[in-house]
Amino acid sequence: MPAAGQAWRPGTPAEPVPPRDGLPPEDAALVPIAAFSGRRSLMQLGEVEAELLAGKLRAVAAETPVARLRLTGPAEAVLARAAALAADLHLLPATASLAEEGRALARGEAPRPRRRGAPALADAGTVEAALQAALGHLLEAMLSHAPGCRPGAGMEGVHQTRVALRRLRSVLKSFRPAAGCPAVAGFDAGLAALAGALGPARDWDVFLAGTAAAAAEAIGPDRRLAALLKAAEARRAESYDPSAGCWTGRPSRAWCWPGCR
Numbered sequence: 001m002p003a004a005g006q007a008w009r010p011g012t013p014a015e016p017v018p019p020r021d022g023l024p025p026e027d028a029a030l031v032p033i034a035a036f037s038g039r040r041s042l043m044q045l046g047e048v049e050a051e052l053l054a055g056k057l058r059a060v061a062a063e064t065p066v067a068r069l070r071l072t073g074p075a076e077a078v079l080a081r082a083a084a085l086a087a088d089l090h091l092l093p094a095t096a097s098l099a100e101e102g103r104a105l106a107r108g109e110a111p112r113p114r115r116r117g118a119p120a121l122a123d124a125g126t127v128e129a130a131l132q133a134a135l136g137h138l139l140e141a142m143l144s145h146a147p148g149c150r151p152g153a154g155m156e157g158v159h160q161t162r163v164a165l166r167r168l169r170s171v172l173k174s175f176r177p178a179a180g181c182p183a184v185a186g187f188d189a190g191l192a193a194l195a196g197a198l199g200p201a202r203d204w205d206v207f208l209a210g211t212a213a214a215a216a217e218a219i220g221p222d223r224r225l226a227a228l229l230k231a232a233e234a235r236r237a238e239s240y241d242p243s244a245g246c247w248t249g250r251p252s253r254a255w256c257w258p259g260c261r
Contacts, residue, residue, distance in 0.1 A: 033103065033107075034058060034059040034103065035057070036056070036066070037055050037058065038053060039053075039054055039055060046077065046081070047073045047074055047077040048071050048072065048073040048077050048081045049071070049072045049073060050072075051068075051072070052067070052069050053066075053067065053068040053069075053070075054066075057102050059102070059105045060106070061108075062106075064101075093143060095111065095114075095140070095146070096111035096112070110147075113140070113145075114144070115137045115138075115140040115141045116141055119133055119134045119138060119167075119171075121133055131171070131175050131178075134171045135168070138164050138171065139164075139168070142164040142165065142168075148160070149201070150240060151240045155202075158205060159202060162202055166195075168191055169188060201236070201239040201240050204236035205236065208229070208236060212232055216229065
């Protein structure tokens with residue numbers, strides 16, 4: 001995991017591990033719990049070099065396919081290439097390093113989120129540093145909750161994603177006097193479109209968990225209420241379709257993750 005407050009580029013490995021004989025005594029008994037096996041391919045895409053790492057992470061009792069695509073080159077060219085690729089392929093920024101995914105696989109749990117909650121900006125020395133820290137923190141928080149924005153995953157994913165969205169839009173509003181420009185306005189419009197896609201799912205979640213559950217408990221078995229709840233469940237499932245598309249590489253073109261870095 002990256003140190004608190006440190007930047008971390010998705011997909012990059014941690015710092016090289018020192019030789020075993022150089023480890024502190026308390027870490028001398030470290031043993032491997034997961035391993036990656038696969039292929040590394042290099043491609044030149046105009047000014048951009050693409051490195052594709054594709055294969056599997058394996059632990060003692062589990063394995064999972066993984067892939068990382070790293071683009072290197074001039075910033076504008078990399079962002080343009082990333083946006084073009086994301087328009088046709090199911091691409092999203094990585095939410096964890098391979099090392100963290102391996103640790104989680106071996107323990108049978110989800111990777112730990114690198115960022116959660118509201119950003120802390122007290123140590124930012126400039127307006128630019130504060131804005132970058134806030135945007136980076138909240139975008140990573142959103143990505144960590146993205147897998148939960150689907151039917152059957154519970155209410156928390158959509159709820160926490162919407163919380164991060166509101167905070168992001170508040171940050172942009174607060175920094176508008178210093179950072180107002182067409183790019184920021186376009187980013188905010190994209191966030192508004194995403195919030196609109198998630199809104200109906202959250203509304204049906206709240207209705208079913210709140211009003212509908214209370215009515216069912218108070219009224220008890222009732223044919224008409226059962227029909228209402230069944231219809232509400234169907235509408236909830238329908239409302240999750242647009243929000244699920246936001247995390248599978250088929251969102252509305254009003255926004256795009258690579259363009260938000």
